[in-house]
Amino acid sequence: MPVRTAKQMKPTLKVTKSRTPNQSTSGVLRVNQSATNTRSVNSSVHRKSFTLAGDSKVLDKGSVQTHKQTVQVFDETGKDVTPQPLYQPEAGALQPKQSKIFTNHDTSGSTLSDFLSTAYQTTNASFAAPFTRSVFGSSSVSRSSQSTMESMNDEIEDPSSKKDISLSLSDVQVRREEIKEQIKEHMLDCMVDCYLTETETIWLLDMPALSVSMDSEEAEVVKGRNMAYQELCKNRLGNDKYMERPMQTFNGAPKAKEVQSDSISMVEKATMATHWDIYDSYVSDGGAGNAADGASPTKLDISTLHRVHSSRPLDRTMSGASAISTASTSSSRIDTEAFVVQGENESDPEDVLHSEKFLQDLLVMERAVLENIYQPKLAAYRQLPILPDPNREQKAGDERDGQDDVSLNPALERLWAFNCELTMGRNVSNMAWNKKNPDLLAVGYGQFDFKDQKSGLVCCWSLKNPTWPERIFHCESGVTALDFSTCSPSQLAVGMHDGSIAIYNVQSTEKTPVIDSSDCAHKHTGPVWQVRWVENEHGPGGEDKRETLISVSADGRISKWFLRKGLDGIDLMKLKRMRSVRKHLGVKERKIEALISRHASGLCFHFHNNDSNIYLVGTEDGLIHKCSCSYNEQFLGTYTAHIGPVYKITWSPLCPDVFLSCSADWTIQLWRQDLFTPILGFTSTHKAVHDIEWSPRWATVFGAVNEGRLEIWDLGSSILDPIIVSMARPGVKLTSLLFATQTDCVLVGDSGGQVSVYKLKNLNAGEGKEVNTLHDIIRSTLASQL
Amino acid sequence: MFCVKAEVEETLKRIQSQKGVQAIIIVNAEGIPVKTTLDNSSTVQYAGLIHQLVMKARSTVRDIDPQNDLTFLRVRSKKNEIMIAPDKDYFLIVIQNPTE
Numbered sequence: 079m080p081v082r083t084a085k086q087m088k089p090t091l092k093v094t095k096s097r098t099p100n101q102s103t104s105g106v107l108r109v110n111q112s113a114t115n116t117r118s119v120n121s122s123v124h125r126k127s128f129t130l131a132g133d134s135k136v137l138d139k140g141s142v143q144t145h146k147q148t149v150q151v152f153d154e155t156g157k158d159v160t161p162q163p164l165y166q167p168e169a170g171a172l173q174p175k176q177s178k179i180f181t182n183h184d185t186s187g188s189t190l191s192d193f194l195s196t197a198y199q200t201t202n203a204s205f206a207a208p209f210t211r212s213v214f215g216s217s218s219v220s221r222s223s224q225s226t227m228e229s230m231n232d233e234i235e236d237p238s239s240k241k242d243i244s245l246s247l248s249d250v251q252v253r254r255e256e257i258k259e260q261i262k263e264h265m266l267d268c269m270v271d272c273y274l275t276e277t278e279t280i281w282l283l284d285m286p287a288l289s290v291s292m293d294s295e296e297a298e299v300v301k302g303r304n305m306a307y308q309e310l311c312k313n314r315l316g317n318d319k320y321m322e323r324p325m326q327t328f329n330g331a332p333k334a335k336e337v338q339s340d341s342i343s344m345v346e347k348a349t350m351a352t353h354w355d356i357y358d359s360y361v362s363d364g365g366a367g368n369a370a371d372g373a374s375p376t377k378l379d380i381s382t383l384h385r386v387h388s389s390r391p392l393d394r395t396m397s398g399a400s401a402i403s404t405a406s407t408s409s410s411r412i413d414t415e416a417f418v419v420q421g422e423n424e425s426d427p428e429d430v431l432h433s434e435k436f437l438q439d440l441l442v443m444e445r446a447v448l449e450n451i452y453q454p455k456l457a458a459y460r461q462l463p464i465l466p467d468p469n470r471e472q473k474a475g476d477e478r479d480g481q482d483d484v485s486l487n488p489a490l491e492r493l494w495a496f497n498c499e500l501t502m503g504r505n506v507s508n509m510a511w512n513k514k515n516p517d518l519l520a521v522g523y524g525q526f527d528f529k530d531q532k533s534g535l536v537c538c539w540s541l542k543n544p545t546w547p548e549r550i551f552h553c554e555s556g557v558t559a560l561d562f563s564t565c566s567p568s569q570l571a572v573g574m575h576d577g578s579i580a581i582y583n584v585q586s587t588e589k590t591p592v593i594d595s596s597d598c599a600h601k602h603t604g605p606v607w608q609v610r611w612v613e614n615e616h617g618p619g620g621e622d623k624r625e626t627l628i629s630v631s632a633d634g635r636i637s638k639w640f641l642r643k644g645l646d647g648i649d650l651m652k653l654k655r656m657r658s659v660r661k662h663l664g665v666k667e668r669k670i671e672a673l674i675s676r677h678a679s680g681l682c683f684h685f686h687n688n689d690s691n692i693y694l695v696g697t698e699d700g701l702i703h704k705c706s707c708s709y710n711e712q713f714l715g716t717y718t719a720h721i722g723p724v725y726k727i728t729w730s731p732l733c734p735d736v737f738l739s740c741s742a743d744w745t746i747q748l749w750r751q752d753l754f755t756p757i758l759g760f761t762s763t764h765k766a767v768h769d770i771e772w773s774p775r776w777a778t779v780f781g782a783v784n785e786g787r788l789e790i791w792d793l794g795s796s797i798l799d800p801i802i803v804s805m806a807r808p809g810v811k812l813t814s815l816l817f818a819t820q821t822d823c824v825l826v827g828d829s830g831g832q833v834s835v836y837k838l839k840n841l842n843a844g845e846g847k848e849v850n851t852l853h854d855i856i857r858s859t860l861a862s863q864l
Numbered sequence: 865m866f867c868v869k870a871e872v873e874e875t876l877k878r879i880q881s882q883k884g885v886q887a888i889i890i891v892n893a894e895g896i897p898v899k900t901t902l903d904n905s906s907t908v909q910y911a912g913l914i915h916q917l918v919m920k921a922r923s924t925v926r927d928i929d930p931q932n933d934l935t936f937l938r939v940r941s942k943k944n945e946i947m948i949a950p951d952k953d954y955f956l957i958v959i960q961n962p963t964e
Contacts, residue, residue: 354926432869439949439956440875442936444882446947450962451883546878 506827524556573606604632634677696724
């Protein structure tokens with residue numbers, strides 16, 4: 079309730095502040111504070127005490143700002159009795175304390191009442207501390223209390239605290255300067271509203287009473303105790319035993335003490351918990367149990383990547399990071415120089431370099447390098463468009479000119495050659511594609527002639543590396559025949575000049591054959607001129623297709639080989655000489671026959687594509703025999719036309735009944751199975767034709783290799799001349815031919831050890847497979863012959 | 865073991881002799897060039913820079929699928945191509961200019 083006060087001295091007053099800060103302070107301050115203090119302290123209020131105007135805004139301002147201004151204190155007579163500060167504190171020393179106190183002062187009047195009540199209770203209220211004083215805040219209070227302070231100097235002997243208080247007081251007074259300034263004389267008489275409210279009760283001690291029932295056992299004891307207590311209370315007054323005695327706590331003098339610690343060195347640690355880092359840690363911890371940190375401590379790196387400096391880290395993330403950092407420590411220049419010292423460990427990194435993995439990587443790298451070099455050629459091989467290199471500027475003009483000259487005539491474009499120093503000078507005798515991987519080529523090197531026989535060589539070339547073969551197998555004698563198996567595509571059968579047959583596994587890097595026929599009793603005694611893996615369509619019990627290895631050799635035997643404990647063979651056929659054919663040679667033949675052997679040398683054979691029972695054999699005599707696996711004594715038929723040894727027979731892959739044969743008598747003959755005379759014969763030069771092959775794409779196209787040149791014939795265009803002719807390099811003879819299975823390319827091997835790859839360009843033999851064309855040609859030829 | 869070493873040497877020679885190959889650098893796990901056909905300062909520079917690139921590339925690949933890993937990295941530039949075969953123990957770097 080508002081209290082009107084105008085310089086009245088009220089003996090007892092519980093001064094409270096209302097809750098709202100804006101109003102409260104004013105109410106408090108107007109009360110004649112001196113009155114309150116007289117109670118507790120015997121101070122003569124000889125000062126003029128004036129109330130503060132107590133504007134709220136004044137106080138607020140005062141509470142917020144703390145700056146020093148001169149304070150003046152006047153007593154009744156108007157004399158300036160401003161106490162001089164005994165000690166000038168530092169500007170910032172007590173300010174925070176004071177500001178806090180001011181805010182307290184604003185917010186609750188309870189504190190004020192508390193302090194006041196404590197002031198009542200203790201005889202030396204002032205020592206409720208500088209805080210109290212400051213809380214009072216009002217000039218009158220502080221002033222009066224200052225007076226009380228001074229009057230109490232005699233009583234209390236504590237100079238330090240006095241000093242403290244005084245200095246704080248002075249500060250307080252300084253801070254309250256603003257408020258005081260605005261108090262004018264005229265305001266002293268105006269009525270001021272005070273609001274008194276009750277503050278919260280603060281419990282300092284709460285001992286709940288314990289009640290005991292009269293009937294219980296303890297009742298007597300409790301009663302007795304109660305009585306004793308009452309007695310005590312009565313006796314207390316005036317009793318010498320109970321004396322009131324003041325006590326003072328000594329406030330220790332604060333002392334500043336400096337301590338210096340070692341400088342804390344800061345180390346930056348960082349780790350990246352990436353997705354794979356977590357995965358790695360999880361996998362390695364799950365497997366090994368402990369953190370995967372067996373690595374030696376890594377060096378601290380001051381690079382910008384903030385690598386972890388780890389020595390025995392225990393955290394998971396740390397271990398993950400350390401695993402990374404050991405695996406791939408930074409390569410700052412500092413480190414490289416530091417490692418020069420590390421001489422002994424150089425052998426260790428070198429050893430790593432000679433591991434299998436490194437070799438693998440080297441091979442891949444080699445292929446990548448070669449791909450860059452051969453990319454246009456390989457693209458042409460694969461019939462991909464050849465993209466010009468965007469970085470090539472100068473030669474663009476030349477290339478475009480070159481391309482314009484290309485005519486539409488069928489031609490061969492030389493792409494590259496499989497060649498390396500190992501194969502130089504060796505004669506390419508045979509080539510075969512791998513059945514499963516059409517980019518893998520096996521080439522056999524061996525001399526045809528009996529004289530100058532060298533050791534043989536089989537190289538497996540990959541399209542990805544035309545400069546070095548993937549596998550190299552050295553053989554004792556010249557290689558004359560090669561074939562890849564179909565059922566187990568890594569097996570390569572090799573027939574050699576000394577009659578032995580070996581099977582190599584090209585998947586492994588072993589240099590020795592898997593199996594060899596040199597121990598076999600039935601091995602060939604003459605050079606093996608051809609080996610073939612032939613599929614048997616009807617395996618026993620309807621199993622998958624099985625393969626048998628069949629070879630023909632100069633000793634006149636066609637043998638079938640089994641891969642049992644060793645390589646064992648049985649003879650399918652023995653080639654006998656046919657006297658009836660050679661009638662014109664007559665006398666000579668009989669003599670030869672008696673002297674040398676009764677067998678004719680077989681040079682080539684080819685099983686029928688559809689019927690694995692029927693096959694054709696070409697002999698050195700120029701005869702072609704049709705045989706069957708069921709009869710090993712007699713031929714089914716004989717085709718006579720050639721006068722020289724038949725080097726190659728090949729069934730047409732697209733026309734089932736037609737086959738070609740080539741021979742040393744400069745001719746190529748086209749036959750049909752049912753006619754024992756050739757349908758067509760092709761001659762172009764006076765050189766022995768070593769190899770022929772049908773094109774896998776067109777039924778009317780085939781290629782032929784004679785010693786000096788490569789010829790591509792297209793029967794649909796001309797049956798008299800080849801449509802493409804390519805001369806061999808000077809000094810070498812072309813010896814073997816192979817068509818690429820999936821593209822229009824032709825591989826030609828020569829006696830210099832090179833296998834050249836040519837692309838057939840502009841060869842338009844027809845849209846489809848031209849089987850009908852071939853049949854028409856045959857029919858028309860036969861018709862014209864009749 | 866010995867034949868692997870010989871093969872490694874041979875293959876390195878072959879690569880070096882291919883058309884356009886400017887340099888082969890082999891860097892070990894700590895980032896130190898072990899074998900190089902280039903001068904020292906360039907080698908060190910390449911080793912440092914490529915190391916960071918490979919780490920980033922490997923991190924990218926593995927972030928997408930932690931069971932995957934980087935096997936080969938090719939950087940084609942105007943003047944040449946840098947081919948890197950990284951492994952946890954070494955880096956194999958070949959610099960080639962195929963259009964020489």
